[in-house]
Amino acid sequence: MKTSIATVSLSGDLSEKLAAIAQAGFGAVEIFENDFLAFDSGPREVGRMVRDAGLTISLFQPFRDFEGLPEPQRAKAFERARRKFETMNELGTDLILICSSVSPLAQGGIDRAADDLRELGDVAKAAGVRVGYEALAWGRFVNDHRDAWEIVRRADHPNIGLILDSFHTLSRGLDPASIRSIPKDKIFIVQMADAPRLDLDLLSWSRHYRNMPGQGDLPVADFMAAVEATGYDGYYSLEIFNDQFRAGSARQTAVDGRRSLIYMMDRLKAEGRAVKGPSEPNPLPPPARTAGVSFVEFAADTFSAQSLSKLLQSIGFAHAGTHRSKDVELYAQGNLRVVINTEVEGFAHSAYVVHGTSVAALGLRMRDASAALSRAEGLLATPFRQPVGQGELELPAIRGVGGSLLYLVPEAEALDRQWETDFDLKPGWNKHDGAGLKAVDHIAQTVRFEDILSWTLFYRSIFDLKPLPAVEVPDPGGLVLSQVIENADASLRIVLNGSQSTRTLSSRFVSQFVGPGVQHMALSTDDIFATAAALAANGVSFLPIPQNYYDDLDAKFDLAPDMLDAMRRTGILYDRDEAGDYFQIYLKALDGGFFIEIVQRRAYRGLGAANAPIRLATQARQTPVTIPLL
Ligand SMILES: O=C(O)c1ccc(O)c(O)c1
Numbered sequence: 206m207k208t209s210i211a212t213v214s215l216s217g218d219l220s221e222k223l224a225a226i227a228q229a230g231f232g233a234v235e236i237f238e239n240d241f242l243a244f245d246s247g248p249r250e251v252g253r254m255v256r257d258a259g260l261t262i263s264l265f266q267p268f269r270d271f272e273g274l275p276e277p278q279r280a281k282a283f284e285r286a287r288r289k290f291e292t293m294n295e296l297g298t299d300l301i302l303i304c305s306s307v308s309p310l311a312q313g314g315i316d317r318a319a320d321d322l323r324e325l326g327d328v329a330k331a332a333g334v335r336v337g338y339e340a341l342a343w344g345r346f347v348n349d350h351r352d353a354w355e356i357v358r359r360a361d362h363p364n365i366g367l368i369l370d371s372f373h374t375l376s377r378g379l380d381p382a383s384i385r386s387i388p389k390d391k392i393f394i395v396q397m398a399d400a401p402r403l404d405l406d407l408l409s410w411s412r413h414y415r416n417m418p419g420q421g422d423l424p425v426a427d428f429m430a431a432v433e434a435t436g437y438d439g440y441y442s443l444e445i446f447n448d449q450f451r452a453g454s455a456r457q458t459a460v461d462g463r464r465s466l467i468y469m470m471d472r473l474k475a476e477g478r479a480v481k482g483p484s485e486p487n488p489l490p491p492p493a494r495t496a497g498v499s500f501v502e503f504a505a506d507t508f509s510a511q512s513l514s515k516l517l518q519s520i521g522f523a524h525a526g527t528h529r530s531k532d533v534e535l536y537a538q539g540n541l542r543v544v545i546n547t548e549v550e551g552f553a554h555s556a557y558v559v560h561g562t563s564v565a566a567l568g569l570r571m572r573d574a575s576a577a578l579s580r581a582e583g584l585l586a587t588p589f590r591q592p593v594g595q596g597e598l599e600l601p602a603i604r605g606v607g608g609s610l611l612y613l614v615p616e617a618e619a620l621d622r623q624w625e626t627d628f629d630l631k632p633g634w635n636k637h638d639g640a641g642l643k644a645v646d647h648i649a650q651t652v653r654f655e656d657i658l659s660w661t662l663f664y665r666s667i668f669d670l671k672p673l674p675a676v677e678v679p680d681p682g683g684l685v686l687s688q689v690i691e692n693a694d695a696s697l698r699i700v701l702n703g704s705q706s707t708r709t710l711s712s713r714f715v716s717q718f719v720g721p722g723v724q725h726m727a728l729s730t731d732d733i734f735a736t737a738a739a740l741a742a743n744g745v746s747f748l749p750i751p752q753n754y755y756d757d758l759d760a761k762f763d764l765a766p767d768m769l770d771a772m773r774r775t776g777i778l779y780d781r782d783e784a785g786d787y788f789q790i791y792l793k794a795l796d797g798g799f800f801i802e803i804v805q806r807r808a809y810r811g812l813g814a815a816n817a818p819i820r821l822a823t824q825a826r827q828t829p830v831t832i833p834l835l
């Protein structure tokens with residue numbers, strides 16, 4: 206697959222954009238005219254910069270309001286085109302995009318437009334360039350790729366072809382199947398973009414909310430499959446107008462872009478809907494199958510390690526063993542494994558120095574860890590390795606949120622063998638029921654608001670995880686966007702939270718405390734009342750929940766008075782869906798904002814979103830605005 210991206214998709218000036226695009230492994234770049242005009246080097250030098258970066262210019266664009274003009278504007282438009290063709294020669298590109306006219310002066314008519322393009326084809330031929338015609342979804346007369354194709358067909362000129370853009374086709378609900386019969390040689394380039402479903406006018410939707418294929422709700426895979434059916438073997442070029450991407454990291458956006466194209470093409474190949482060229486690399490292993498969280502690793506110093514250890518023991522964990530060669534302690538309860546790493550070198554130490562006491566790594570139980578690693582690498586994840594002692598287990602790992610690690614733990618190693626290899630373990634260490642906590646129900650990672658789409662794509666492309674519809678949760682300091690991603694049996698649920706307001710607990714966690722990373726983990730029990738009682742006996746205190754909340758619960762649900770009373774006294778929250786019910790209780794947050802939640806679910810599918818505003822308001826009342834030392 207030949208990949209390209211438009212400069213308009215990224216932040217920065219032209220040289221920053223080119224560096225990011227080359228670094229992410231694209232073969233080509235669309236030069237957006239404004240990026241060129243605003244840059245202070247001439248076309249020859251820009252062309253050289255592009256080639257020095259190892260890139261080709263796939264397209265120069267856009268050229269607006271060309272077709273259907275009356276004289277004298279028509280002659281002027283031809284003259285303007287001639288000038289641009291000269292610039293293209295200096296830049297070193299042979300393809301320009303003309304988007305369908307929005308000019309109030311333009312006149313309609315398929316033949317009139319075809320005549321204009323045929324005549325322009327001769328000018329283009331003389332200049333050694335080609336012209337691609339694209340239907341803007343809001344074009345005055347031409348706003349459907351089928352009409353654009355008919356114009357190109359009637360123009361019948363070798364230097365005039367069609368440009369397809371998934372957004373323009375799919376935003377108008379046009380059936381991409383109509384692309385299948387277009388001869389591939391007449392498709393000069395294919396532009397790709399997805400978008401969330403929004404009830405907006407087409408132009409605003411397109412100019413602000415496009416996103417990477419796989420990040421939105423449009424049927425981009427069907428569009429791409431239709432293009433593949435023509436035998437097209439040119440560039441897939443991302444053209445993403447997005448306010449967040451314009452403000453974000455160019456390098457990250459570029460990597461996300463390449464990841465999205467690799468992911469889409471891999472999906473099509475797996476479904477037998479893509480043409481496999483002889484030069485195509487081997488397909489990736491299928492989406493990596495997950496089976497839950499196998500362990501959670503904290504980075505700490507010796508001081509914070511003591512408080513963490515106390516906290517873990519107060520919620521029923523037992524100290525299970527000590528690493529044979531490293532300053533790492535293991536705690537266990539049920540199927541839960543938590544390690545505290547106080548090494549003064551290596552990865553966990555760097556994590557501690559940068560983030561303070563925090564979750565530095567998650568172990569994910571994988572059905573096939575080595576296949577998972579090669580899929581992750583194929584999707585541009587950063588692998589991580591560090592030296593292990595002799596005879597110690599080396600687990601494949603990749604970088605995740607905030608530079609933390611995701612260890613890919615082979616299922617067979619996950620519960621016991623991993624620890625038996627590297628740790629001196631206490632007898633019966635893995636038979637400890639403690640307070641009845643069994644497993645990780647979900648892990649919540651707080652990220653910068655602008656990065657939610659990026660991490661969602663990361664998880665869903667590499668793993669067998671699917672995003673649920675994102676929800677907005679009110680915090681007293683502003684709204685928090687919450688995106689759940691889970692596997693089919695919900696044995697792994699990851700929540701990504703991010704907020705545009707600086708005053709929410711989420712934003713404060715990212716900007717004042719840990720940075721992007723795990724803000725809370727929810728542990729499951731089969732009897733939340735017994736677990737809460739055991740914890741209370743150990744001196745654990747819970748987040749106090751307002752009485753108003755319980756009065757409302759009483760009004761909403763038919764709960765046994767005794768149970769409601771016990772919930773009221775303890776601070777247990779409740780929710781119900783069609784499938785079953787859900788109980789939650791929160792421990793008070795640590796200084797850095799990290800907290801533990803305990804849940805009991807009976808077939809319930811969600812994460813208690815209805816209760817989140819109550820919890821956030823209570824936490825906000827409890828969280829000092831000062832910056833504690835970690
Ligand atoms: O928003 C626009 O005007 C615009 C311009 C050029 C394109 O290729 C496009 O898809 C949209």
Ligand SMILES: [Mg+2]
Pocket residue numbers: 339370396444
């Ligand atoms: Mg376009």
